[in-house]
Amino acid sequence: MTVTKGLEGIVATTSSVSSIIDGVLTYRGYDIDDLAENASYEEVVYLLWNGKLPNREELNGLLKDLSDNASIPQQVVDLLRSFPKEANSMAALRSAVSALALFDAEAHDFDIDTNKRIAIRLQAKLPTIVAAFARIRQGLEPVAPKAGAKVAENFLYMLTGKEPDAVAIEALDKALVLHADHELNASTFAARVTVATLSDMYSGVTSAIGALRGPLHGGANEAVMAMLEDIGSMENVEAYVQDKLDKKEKIMGFGHRVYKNGDPRAKHLQKMSRELGKLTGDMKWYEMSIQIEDIVTGQKGLKPNVDFYSASVYTALEIPRDLFTPIFAISRVSGWTAHILEQYENNRLIRPRAEYVGPTNQKVGPIEQRK
Numbered sequence: 001m002t003v004t005k006g007l008e009g010i011v012a013t014t015s016s017v018s019s020i021i022d023g024v025l026t027y028r029g030y031d032i033d034d035l036a037e038n039a040s041y042e043e044v045v046y047l048l049w050n051g052k053l054p055n056r057e058e059l060n061g062l063l064k065d066l067s068d069n070a071s072i073p074q075q076v077v078d079l080l081r082s083f084p085k086e087a088n089s090m091a092a093l094r095s096a097v098s099a100l101a102l103f104d105a106e107a108h109d110f111d112i113d114t115n116k117r118i119a120i121r122l123q124a125k126l127p128t129i130v131a132a133f134a135r136i137r138q139g140l141e142p143v144a145p146k147a148g149a150k151v152a153e154n155f156l157y158m159l160t161g162k163e164p165d166a167v168a169i170e171a172l173d174k175a176l177v178l179h180a181d182h183e184l185n186a187s188t189f190a191a192r193v194t195v196a197t198l199s200d201m202y203s204g205v206t207s208a209i210g211a212l213r214g215p216l217h218g219g220a221n222e223a224v225m226a227m228l229e230d231i232g233s234m235e236n237v238e239a240y241v242q243d244k245l246d247k248k249e250k251i252m253g254f255g256h257r258v259y260k261n262g263d264p265r266a267k268h269l270q271k272m273s274r275e276l277g278k279l280t281g282d283m284k285w286y287e288m289s290i291q292i293e294d295i296v297t298g299q300k301g302l303k304p305n306v307d308f309y310s311a312s313v314y315t316a317l318e319i320p321r322d323l324f325t326p327i328f329a330i331s332r333v334s335g336w337t338a339h340i341l342e343q344y345e346n347n348r349l350i351r352p353r354a355e356y357v358g359p360t361n362q363k364v365g366p367i368e369q370r371k
């Protein structure tokens with residue numbers, strides 16, 4: 001047996017959802033740079049689910065479907081109220097999404113059209129869950145979704161209870177576009193493994209949220225902000241980063257399993273971080289990030305990934321740190337569900353092998369004689 005630790009380089013499926021070839025990321029054949037500049041998040045969602053960009057009528061239909069499905073069952077609101085206020089927001093999201101299945105009469109149907117409807121419900125309801133939990137834990141009432149609002153606007157509105165400004169909506173919308181899909185990343189793989197047993201879409205997305213939470217994956221955006229806060233100010237950057245590198249500790253937001261010459265999404269987030277810093281008059285996090293990048297790339301050749309500058313972008317949008325990874329999930333649910341649909345359409349159980357390296361020829365002895 002040849003063991004490939006971490007499945008590096010293993011091609012486990014074919015997919016037409018997104019690709020990373022020679023460092024270029026495409027969704028359904030559209031370059032991420034093009035989409036980031038010229039498409040809204042909802043256009044990208046339509047693209048991921050349907051393989052084509054929507055015309056005006058199709059986009060309006062999707063916007064209406066998302067708006068019509070944005071409310072969450074009262075039982076799920078009550079469940080969120082029952083969680084400890086200090087609960088991890090990804091754990092709360094994972095549990096609430098799992099509970100949503102119980103209130104969806106179609107949750108266990110396996111035909112593609114039903115699952116396309118479930119995908120709409122999941123995309124519509126995830127922002128509502130994240131915003132509701134964020135308010136409940138502060139002792140505030142959840143804010144009902146705003147009819148007709150797009151995902152980015154609606155999320156900021158439900159989070160703050162105020163009309164968000166156009167700059168914030170535009171920035172969050174672009175961040176959602178950039179995070180929507182990424183080939184066979186760990187959370188998407190988890191989703192596909194789960195549904196390949198012919199389990200349901202809610203189970204697949206629940207598995208994916210669990211996988212995204214870890215700091216080697218989507219949880220890195222929160223970890224980046226924790227690091228920036230820990231460093232505190234520009235004059236501490238060099239010593240802090242050098243110490244970590246000397247101890248061979250990882251710097252969050254750097255490196256990538258697939259990109260070795262840089263993540264094409266990072267430059268967009270870096271630009272957004274700079275522009276938002278200028279607008280808010282607080283360039284501190286951006287400037288510290290640039291200095292960290294100079295040191296880490298200079299010494300290790302490691303480049304920032306999507307999570308590095310998203311931390312300072314979300315901070316400039318005044319989003320609490322522990323909502324960064326849930327926001328990643330709000331976007332990535334479009335990719336997860338596109339992959340789940342693709343898995344159902346051409347399914348085979350995903351079941352690799354392990355090389356056994358444990359003890360052999362063991363015998364069960366009497367319990368009194370065991371050490």
Ligand SMILES: CC(=O)SCCNC(=O)CCNC(=O)[C@H](O)C(C)(C)COP(=O)(O)OP(=O)(O)OC[C@H]1O[C@@H](n2cnc3c(N)ncnc32)[C@H](O)[C@@H]1OP(=O)(O)O
Pocket residue numbers: 006215216217218220248249250251252253254255256257258300302305306307
């Ligand atoms: C949305 C996303 O999921 S993007 C990734 C988000 N994750 C992070 O930002 C966490 C920090 N980065 C990492 O841990 C890694 O780069 C990963 C998990 C992204 C990729 O991991 P892998 O492909 O398994 O690379 P691996 O962890 O084996 O690293 C290879 C070498 O680079 C080093 N390295 C990789 N990333 C980093 C880092 N961020 N800081 C310092 N050293 C690093 C490793 O220590 C290792 O060095 P060694 O060969 O001397 O032991």
Ligand SMILES: O=C([O-])CC(=O)C(=O)O
Pocket residue numbers: 181182184185186217257258305306
């Ligand atoms: O592809 C990966 O391994 C991680 C990543 O960047 C993503 O999921 O966006």
